[in-house]
Each structure stands twice: as structure tokens, then as C-alpha cells.
Amino acid sequence: MRASPLRPWCRALAVLALSLAGCYGQASLSPQDGTPGGDDDPPVQQDGSLDCDTDAVPQSVTLQGIAEDFAQTVHPAMLRETSGCISCHATTTGRLFKVSTDGKETFYAARAAGFMKPESGSLLSRLATTDEAVRMPRGQPTWSKEEIATVARLTCQLAAVESRQPESKPDEEFPLALLQPYTGPSVATYDNSFIGFEQLKGKVKSIFNDAWVRNGEDRFAQNVGLFGGVDYKDHFVEARAASADFFLGLDDLSRDVCLVAATNKTGPFAGLDLAQPLVDVPAPTSKQYEMELAVRADAASIPAGTQIIASTGQKSGTTGWDLYTTGSLATAQPHPFATSNTYRFTVKAKGDLCGPDLPHMQLKVDGVVVKEWDVSNNTAYADFVYTQVVAAGGHVLSVHFTNDYNESGVCDRNLHVDALNVYGPTEASTGTQRADAAKAKVDTLYRRMLYRAATAQERDNGYALVKDLNDIEANLPKAWSGLCEGLLRAPDFLFTLPPSYEALSGKERDRLLLVKLAMDLTGRPPTAAEFTALESGTKSWEDMVDAYLESPDFKTYYFQRMRVRTESEGTPDTDEPARLWTHLVSEGKPFQELLTGDYSVDDTYKQVERTPEHGKTGVLTMKGFIKNKPGLPHYNYAARVMTDFMGALYEVPSEVFDMRGAATAASTVDPTSICFACHQTLTPLAHQRLRWDDEGNYRTSDVEGKPLDDSDRGLVGIYAYKGQGMEAFATQAVKKEAFVRRTLNAQFALFFGREMRHTMDERTVYKRLWDVSQESHGNLKAVLKSIATSPEYLRR
Incomplete structure (x- = not known):
């Protein structure tokens, strides 16, 4: 059988091939190979067509043998630096013909793409033409006659084998090269599970019950460009990346929806009492400052550990300090107040009386007068007591004498201060119950917004953040809103598969994987009932996949x-x-x-x-x-x-x-x-x-x-x-x-945010989905379920 009538030039090709015997082994041509010959014409016509005597190709020639021959004799030329193919046709390029580092894989790909046919447009025609505009390799030396003859021989052999085995066309079957195990380098690319625009809307709606519509304006629609969404008016190309623009939009979103929810006690704040105090009342302590230990501010040196600095005066006998002129006694360091609360101050003092007025004493906190007394006792120290609410933190305390008076030779008005005692808080101690309650709220927000429990460190950090924000501005709902804003920016919120998944196990791990499944198939997180169904064992993972695929939300999102x-x-x-x-x-x-x-x-x-x-x-x-x-x-x-x-x-x-x-x-x-x-x-x-x-x-x-x-x-x-x-x-x-693969990839991308690495480490995934699509007669739900229950998706 002949593919087409013999032409005179075909015999020349056979003669050329015979002259190469022994140099290229199986790559040499011979009449038994089925390649026609001629006298004077070139072996390949300008349009790339080639006459092949397919009857002359031995029955022992097989597709596998041709692939191995191609890998040994043709593929090395494709990989060479000069006059090779891979520099332009690597698998990472957008060329129709791709050259991989595996010879048999390259052969099967060329065959499936139609480049190994004895017709115009073939690999052979591009190698043999003399037209520099279309010759390959472009801008490089041409392949030798021997190399071109080898391609011609293999092309004819392939035509013979395919004519004897009228099975499916090579471009209609699963690529034979991909049935071989992947042996290339490890792959360092990652899935793209960054949240998309529709998923962000679905998540905010589910968690906050808030469509972010303000005064009749859809704020999501107004910010669609920042979030990389598509509105089919001004934005048509979707972007799923953590861009600077995305986080600008997230700033507005988080501030708004979190504050509204915290103020109204809705969404993640539903049922939470945000007005409860954050800081516990500790057990009371008493601190006594002994004034006889004071050091004058004008002293040559002030010893380390000095607690009281006196502006004037001197030690009063064996106990206390004599302010014999207007002056003050102040704490050398701010006194630490553990919590904002009520404290009792006791000043032990007496006065030297002189003139019409009594010695006048002031108590100041950070230089501000909080209490004043006239000191009438002049023989023994008495306690002057004052109760004051003081904010948590360090505050300088001081006692002042303000009205010095002297009558020469008669009397001298002075103030003697023995001690200053600070006691408190005066309220009953609460232990850790307020902090514990606040940390429980932190955990609740994590569970409602990130669908997992907070770690001990996260509870502590969240509590500290809310407490610090409230110290800056005494507004508890606003402080709690600040924590909510932080959680909206957390990776566990912004990725369909929360990164903390990798550190969890058991039901907690399954819970986060269910979040991804729901986001991938419906564009929203799971409902409470859906979480319960999986965690209680009422529904298996396969049941959950089926339920999502049958839901109205799936149809809308798809x-x-x-x-x-x-x-x-x-x-x-x-x-x-x-x-x-x-x-x-x-x-x-x-x-x-x-x-x-x-x-x-x-x-x-x-x-x-x-x-x-x-x-x-x-x-x-x-x-x-x-x-x-x-x-x-x-x-x-x-x-x-x-x-x-x-x-x-x-x-x-x-x-x-x-x-x-x-x-x-x-x-x-x-x-x-x-x-x-x-x-x-x-x-x-x-x-x-x-x-x-x-x-x-x-x-x-x-x-x-x-x-x-x-x-x-x-x-x-x-x-x-x-x-x-x-x-x-x-x-x-x-x-x-190619059509099957492209369609399967459209489904695969719903789960992984990218296409399959079908020629690399995921060729087994591709084969599995190919088989499912064939067995189910092209049922895409079956394909989607196969992906959602696969070891790759379940991270097993």
C-alpha cells in the first residue's frame, strides 16, 4: 500500500539514506524502511509533502519503537544549543510545537499535534524548506541532510504503523507520553487559593450579614477595581492576587463592616457584651514612702534607689522630713498603678504653727492638685486620707508645703511629713475573670471569622490589642472593631484554604478544608448546619460534595x-x-x-x-x-x-x-x-x-x-x-x-486556582480525570466530585 504515487525524487532519498548506514544506526534509511527515492529532485517538496511506501515498512516496526528511535536520533538535535529547537519551543513557551527534555514525550506530543505527518505543515517541511522566512530553526544553521532524512524515515514509519492500526487518532487519545512516570525536577509552584471578588462578597455576607450597601450605594461595586473583580462595565478581567490595591479596598471594607457590627452587636459580635471591662481588679497592695529617706534635689549626687526627692528642707529628727520653707517631696520614679481604679492615699504629717493661718499641704498626681489640707496638729503626726480614681500606669506623686511664714524671734511655720502611703485598688479583686472573659470573646471572633479556635498566643495578642486600643480611645466597641479589622486581613481569612490548616489535625483540619470546599463550589463559607453535619458524622465528605453540587448556590456561583x-x-x-x-x-x-x-x-x-x-x-x-x-x-x-x-x-x-x-x-x-x-x-x-x-x-x-x-x-x-x-x-x-484537557482544566482551576501540571508531576491527576470524563460520558459534576474527593485536594 502506498500513501501516494511515487515521485522521481524519492529514490534519491533512499540512495542518500544508504550512504549513511552505520553512522546513525537505526536512524539510517533503507528501502526496507519504506522511504521512497528519486534521482535529482530534493527528498521533500517545498510544501513539506512526502511520498511514503507504507507497505515496505516491516511489520516489526511499532509505535513504541518509533518513539524510542526518535528519542535517540532526533531529540538530541532538538536540545542542542546551536541549531536546536528547545530555545524557542520549550514547554514554557506559547508555541504550538513544544520540545520537552524527554525524547519520547516530545515525539508523542509532535504526533498528537499533527507534526509527524508526511504532509505540508509537518516538522519535516519546516526543517527541509529553503525559504528562510519559515525555515526552522529560524536564524540558525539548517539541519544536515542526514538529520532531515532521519525525520523523513520516522515520519513514513509512523504513517505505516497508523495505517495498520486504525484506532483513535493520536490527537484524540490520552497522550501516551503521559503514561510514563514523571522523572523531571521537583515542582516549586503553588496553588492560588487567594480569595476572589465573588468569594470575598460571599464571605462578608455570611459572617457579617452585611452586603456592604451604604445609603443605597453598593460599596463592593464601587471598589470592584481595587478587589480585582469583574463588573462587565468597566472591569472585565479578573485578578486574584494580594495586590496593594486589594488591601486599599480591604482597609475601607474592614473599617466599615467591623465597626457597624461591633456597634450593633451583629455578625461575629452577636450575643457578645462588648461593654464589659477588659482589665481585672488585682488584689490590693500597699506602698509606703518614708520621707526621712528623701534626698535633696540640689545634692551633689543622688544615690541609686532613692525613692523621694525633696526640693527644700531637711530630715526632721529621727523620722520624717521638715519642709522649713515652701517646697515639695516627690516620688523619684512614677508610682505604678496596676489598673485604672480607686486608690487610697494617706499622708502622715504635722505642722509648726505660726501666724494667723495653718500650714497648708497639697497632694498632687503628675503635678495636678487632687487634695488640699490645713494641718492643725503640731505635736504628733496625724493621717490625712484621700481616695482618688487613678488611671493605670505610672504617675508621679508629690506632697507640697505652700505657705511658709516666720515671725522673727517668735515663731516659724513649717510642714513635717513622715510618710506617704498608697493603697489599692480599693475595689474587690476580680482575679482574672475580666481578662478571661475578654479572651473568650477573642476566641469567639476567631471561630466566627476564621472558623477555628485561637491559639493561646493569639488570644493573648488579641486581648492585648483590644486593651491597648481602648487605652488610646476609651471606646470599647471601637476597640473590638479594631481586632475584627485585623482578622479580616489575616491570611486565614484571605485564602480559601486557611494556611493554619497545615498545623491542625482531626476535626479542626476537616473544618478548614470544608471552608475551602464551600468557597470553591458556592463562593461562600459553610453554614453552621453544614459544619455540624460533617463534624457529627451525619454526612460524609462525599455527601457534602454532592450536597454542594446540587445546591442553588453552586449553580449561581458556577x-x-x-x-x-x-x-x-x-x-x-x-x-x-x-x-x-x-x-x-x-x-x-x-x-x-x-x-x-x-x-x-x-x-x-x-x-x-x-x-x-x-x-x-x-x-x-x-x-x-x-x-x-x-x-x-x-x-x-x-x-x-x-x-x-x-x-x-x-x-x-x-x-x-x-x-x-x-x-x-x-x-x-x-x-x-x-x-x-x-x-x-x-x-x-x-x-x-x-x-x-x-x-x-x-x-x-x-x-x-x-x-x-x-x-x-x-x-x-x-x-x-x-x-x-x-x-x-x-x-x-x-x-x-486538547479540548478534553482544556475543559477539565476549567474545572480543576475552580479548586486550585491554576491549571494542571499535566505534563509534569500531575499527569496521574490528568489521567484520573480523563478516565472519569470518559466513564461518565462527559458529566462535569462527576469530574468536579472526582477533584473534590481526590488525594491532592484532601492533602493526603
Whole structure:
């Protein structure tokens, strides 16, 4: 059997191959390899086509053998620094053809992508062409004839093997390379569980019962840009990152909702008495300052440990201090008051009487007079007692003599002070009950806002914060609001999976994982009943997953996620694709109907008929999907279809931008065009959409009234979606591994905030989800449940 008639130049290739025998081992060519030969023409035509005598390929040649041969003979050339491929086609690039460090994996990827076919657009054609505009490796020396011949031989061998084993097409099966264990370097990337805009709204609504609407204004809507949300008016691209803008918005949110809740005793403060004192009354203590131990302020030196400083006077005999002129006795250091409370001050004093007035004594706290006495006793010390409320902290205490008087030779008015005693607090001791009660409130806020108990250190820190805030401004609700603001900024609040999860175990760990599950599937935290159901054992984890997937909240949240996924503009037309996604997952229909559904979905998520011209095209011919995605010659529609549903990424160099304005469909499929590499897929697809204009309206003729040819026109031999119209594309695209992977990734991202590392350490995850999707006939709920019950999601 021959793939196509022999051409004269094919024999030359065989002759060339024979001359290489012994240099490349199995990579050498021979007539038995099935590669045709010729006399004078080059072995590969300009368009990359190649005649292969598939009957001549031995039956012993297998797909596995070809992969191993490719890995040994072709792949090393791809990895070399000069004239290699990996510098431009590494797995981290957006190229259609990717080269990994594993040879067999690269072969299977090239095969699945259609680059190992004996047709135009193949790897072989890019290596063999003499046109520098499209030759690969670009800007590097060409591969040797021997190396190109090796690629040609393997291409023909592969054509023979595939013709003998008419199984599924390689781009419609699970990638064989990914069945091998991952042996690459460890992966250091992380899940992105940072809270999204809709999840933030759901969490605030659940915890505070507050939609953050003030005076009729939706404050979430006003701050949507700061929070990285989408409003389909001014903001269309979602951002999920801890940006500076996000925290600016969080500042406003936390101050407002926390203070309202604390003032009204709602949300996390419901049932809490925030007016209760924070500081306990300690057991009373007594401190006696003996004045005879005073040291004059004007002394040459003041010994360490001095407790009283005298401005004037001298020691009064054996006890006390004689203020023989106007002056004071003050504590050298502020006296420490353990708590704001009532204290009793006792000044033991006597006076030397002289003149019409009695000696006048003042008691001051921090220089402020709090009590005054006239001292009438002149023979023995008496107690002068005063009770005063003093704020907690250190305060300087002082006793003053203010009215010195002297009659020469007759009398001298003085004040003698023996001691100052400070006693208190005078109220009954409360032990630690006030602090304990406050710390219990701290724990309650942690449980209600972060869904876990506070650690001992967190209780202490939270209590200290509230106490300090109240000391700054005596407003207990406002102080408690400050703690609430701090918890709103805590990582455990801002991530769907609280980071403290890693330090917990048992039911506490399960509780936080349930928070993530509810946030991932419904955009809100679990209710009290849902927590109880799991913790009591009434429902298993699988039961909780099922319950969430069947809940109205799931449908609402999933629709919002798909609006972002399909880049809706918030109109009924642009919401239609998201409604179809939501209908498919809610009804358990095959996800392939995303592209092949012959119906639409109304705003109640019910299936409705579409006019016959749509055929089996799903979202592809929905007005809201087509709009703003121009077709020829700009290819936005085709590129978006291939990116959104087939996972293709395109790197558009500056020279392409420069030429796009004057580009035509014919020029982009010219093998010598710079556009050919990408447009071998995009141009046929753009032609297949021709019956739908850029506004999504159906038409049967062009602007000149000529009938439209909406076939792929046979422009590209390796085009995988040949046929008439968008239905031909859709019905073939849904069979492709790329479409399945892209759709599975859209579900995976709901839980992990990123796509699968399907070619790396998560290839087993991909295989599991592939199998589930095949076994369930494309039921997305089954896929979602598989992810939510997987070891990776459960961190086991």
C-alpha cells in the first residue's frame, strides 16, 4: 500500500539514506524502511509533502519503537544549543510545537499535534524548506541532510504503523507520553487559593450579614477595581492576587463592616457584651514612702534607689522630713498603678504653727492638685486620707508645703511629713475573670471569622490589642472593631484554604478544608448546619460534595465563574455561553455539547431550540461569543476558539502586527508566509465561520451577493477539522485530547486556582480525570466530585 504515487525524487532519498548506514544506526534509511527515492529532485517538496511506501515498512516496526528511535536520533538535535529547537519551543513557551527534555514525550506530543505527518505543515517541511522566512530553526544553521532524512524515515514509519492500526487518532487519545512516570525536577509552584471578588462578597455576607450597601450605594461595586473583580462595565478581567490595591479596598471594607457590627452587636459580635471591662481588679497592695529617706534635689549626687526627692528642707529628727520653707517631696520614679481604679492615699504629717493661718499641704498626681489640707496638729503626726480614681500606669506623686511664714524671734511655720502611703485598688479583686472573659470573646471572633479556635498566643495578642486600643480611645466597641479589622486581613481569612490548616489535625483540619470546599463550589463559607453535619458524622465528605453540587448556590456561583471564563460583557447575549456551561453541569449533560449542542439556554437555565442554521455548534455560533472577535483577515475569532477551547497559545511577533492590516486569507496559508505556522489552523477555521458575520448574524452570501464557501477549502493538509461550516469543526474538535484537557482544566482551576501540571508531576491527576470524563460520558459534576474527593485536594 502506498500513501501516494511515487515521485522521481524519492529514490534519491533512499540512495542518500544508504550512504549513511552505520553512522546513525537505526536512524539510517533503507528501502526496507519504506522511504521512497528519486534521482535529482530534493527528498521533500517545498510544501513539506512526502511520498511514503507504507507497505515496505516491516511489520516489526511499532509505535513504541518509533518513539524510542526518535528519542535517540532526533531529540538530541532538538536540545542542542546551536541549531536546536528547545530555545524557542520549550514547554514554557506559547508555541504550538513544544520540545520537552524527554525524547519520547516530545515525539508523542509532535504526533498528537499533527507534526509527524508526511504532509505540508509537518516538522519535516519546516526543517527541509529553503525559504528562510519559515525555515526552522529560524536564524540558525539548517539541519544536515542526514538529520532531515532521519525525520523523513520516522515520519513514513509512523504513517505505516497508523495505517495498520486504525484506532483513535493520536490527537484524540490520552497522550501516551503521559503514561510514563514523571522523572523531571521537583515542582516549586503553588496553588492560588487567594480569595476572589465573588468569594470575598460571599464571605462578608455570611459572617457579617452585611452586603456592604451604604445609603443605597453598593460599596463592593464601587471598589470592584481595587478587589480585582469583574463588573462587565468597566472591569472585565479578573485578578486574584494580594495586590496593594486589594488591601486599599480591604482597609475601607474592614473599617466599615467591623465597626457597624461591633456597634450593633451583629455578625461575629452577636450575643457578645462588648461593654464589659477588659482589665481585672488585682488584689490590693500597699506602698509606703518614708520621707526621712528623701534626698535633696540640689545634692551633689543622688544615690541609686532613692525613692523621694525633696526640693527644700531637711530630715526632721529621727523620722520624717521638715519642709522649713515652701517646697515639695516627690516620688523619684512614677508610682505604678496596676489598673485604672480607686486608690487610697494617706499622708502622715504635722505642722509648726505660726501666724494667723495653718500650714497648708497639697497632694498632687503628675503635678495636678487632687487634695488640699490645713494641718492643725503640731505635736504628733496625724493621717490625712484621700481616695482618688487613678488611671493605670505610672504617675508621679508629690506632697507640697505652700505657705511658709516666720515671725522673727517668735515663731516659724513649717510642714513635717513622715510618710506617704498608697493603697489599692480599693475595689474587690476580680482575679482574672475580666481578662478571661475578654479572651473568650477573642476566641469567639476567631471561630466566627476564621472558623477555628485561637491559639493561646493569639488570644493573648488579641486581648492585648483590644486593651491597648481602648487605652488610646476609651471606646470599647471601637476597640473590638479594631481586632475584627485585623482578622479580616489575616491570611486565614484571605485564602480559601486557611494556611493554619497545615498545623491542625482531626476535626479542626476537616473544618478548614470544608471552608475551602464551600468557597470553591458556592463562593461562600459553610453554614453552621453544614459544619455540624460533617463534624457529627451525619454526612460524609462525599455527601457534602454532592450536597454542594446540587445546591442553588453552586449553580449561581458556577455561572459567575463561567461568565469570567467566557469573558461575558454582562449582557443577555454575552451571558449565553456561560448559561450553556451552567446548564451542562447542572443537568449532567456531556461537556462536548459545549461545542456541539444544537440548542440554547434561557435565563432560567432551561434548554430552548435554536434555528436550524446553527446546527451542532454550541457556543461557537452564539451571537455573544462571536461579537468582538473579527474573522478574516484578522483571525481573532479563530484564535480565541483555539485558545479558549483547544488550549493553543499564540506568540505574535511585531512583524506580524505590522502586516496584519494588509493581510489576506491567501497570503496567510502560503507556506512561504511568516503566518503559516499558526494560520494553518486559523485560516481554515476562519473560512468555516464565514456564514456568520462579525456581529454573529447568519448569512448565505458575501457583501457582493456571491455564495459563501464555508468549508476549510483543503487549504492545509494536516488540518484536523476538515469539512463544511462550524458544525464540521465542532463535531471533530470535541473528540480532541486538547479540548478534553482544556475543559477539565476549567474545572480543576475552580479548586486550585491554576491549571494542571499535566505534563509534569500531575499527569496521574490528568489521567484520573480523563478516565472519569470518559466513564461518565462527559458529566462535569462527576469530574468536579472526582477533584473534590481526590488525594491532592484532601492533602493526603
